[in-house]
Amino acid sequence: MSSFSRPLVISGPSGTGKSTLLARLFAEYPDKFGFSVSHTTRQPRTGETDSKEYHFVSREAFLNLLKANAFIEHAEFSGNLYGTSIAAVNSVQSAGRRCILDIEAQVGCFLNCHVFIGVRQIKETSLNPVYLFISPPSMHILQDRLAGRGTETETSMQKRIATAVTEMEYAASGAHDIVIVNDNLERAYGIFKSIALGDCTQSDILPKLLMNE
Numbered sequence: 001m002s003s004f005s006r007p008l009v010i011s012g013p014s015g016t017g018k019s020t021l022l023a024r025l026f027a028e029y030p031d032k033f034g035f036s037v038s039h040t041t042r043q044p045r046t047g048e049t050d051s052k053e054y055h056f057v058s059r060e061a062f063l064n065l066l067k068a069n070a071f072i073e074h075a076e077f078s079g080n081l082y083g084t085s086i087a088a089v090n091s092v093q094s095a096g097r098r099c100i101l102d103i104e105a106q107v108g109c110f111l112n113c114h115v116f117i118g119v120r121q122i123k124e125t126s127l128n129p130v131y132l133f134i135s136p137p138s139m140h141i142l143q144d145r146l147a148g149r150g151t152e153t154e155t156s157m158q159k160r161i162a163t164a165v166t167e168m169e170y171a172a173s174g175a176h177d178i179v180i181v182n183d184n185l186e187r188a189y190g191i192f193k194s195i196a197l198g199d200c201t202q203s204d205i206l207p208k209l210l211m212n213e
């Protein structure tokens with residue numbers, strides 16, 4: 001059976017190129033893939049519609065869903081709760097699209113306790129996705145890409161690099177089904193596309209990334 005019928009969880013350090021690869025995939029195949037709509041307790045911003053950008057719910061409703069094990073992953077940021085529900089993923093899959101979850105690992109704060117959210121949390125559920133890790137070719141290149149994007153301060157850069165080291169260690173433990181090293185974008189996108197379409201399960205070898213390389 002093609003892996004297209006299973007959700008695809010994409011993770012990898014910030015700046016490794018996940019958004020770049022996803023933007024190309026959605027542009028080339030506008031009808032084949034979809035993101036699930038998350039739940040949040042934050043207020044809708046102007047122009048946001050319920051069930052489009054987010055399912056906007058009260059804190060009480062969110063906590064009830066959480067109690068009922070409705071979420072694959074959840075986290076609290078700036079006092080607001082966010083979660084990806086199993087139902088939201090299933091609704092993408094039942095519309096005939098492959099659901100893609102773009103997971104950025106981070107140390108989140110949930111109900112006052114620090115938790116490492118992301119792939120680890122998803123592994124506790126019955127989702128059974130394919131886990132794809134996008135690796136940078138080296139830590140220096142990762143740093144250059146983050147700097148080149150022009151979105152980081154010195155502090156946020158250091159935070160992202162520290163998280164990247166933790167993520168690389170987690171990936172080195174064999175937590176993912178497939179690894180793509182995003183070195184040359186054309187090459188990486190070629191493999192990414194065939195994995196997303198369910199045609200290939202080829203994996204690159206995870207580079208051993210040391211800060212001084």
Ligand SMILES: Nc1ncnc2c1ncn2[C@@H]1O[C@H](COP(=O)(O)OP(=O)(O)OP(=O)(O)O)[C@@H](O)[C@H]1O
Pocket residue numbers: 012013014015016017018019020021104145146148149182183184185186188
């Ligand atoms: N193969 C590549 N070669 C050179 N530059 C790349 C490559 N892939 C992505 N980039 C560039 O690296 C930067 C970071 O990429 P991108 O924003 O897609 O990362 P990301 O993994 O989605 O990060 P985040 O998790 O923070 O959203 C961008 O400026 C992008 O244009």
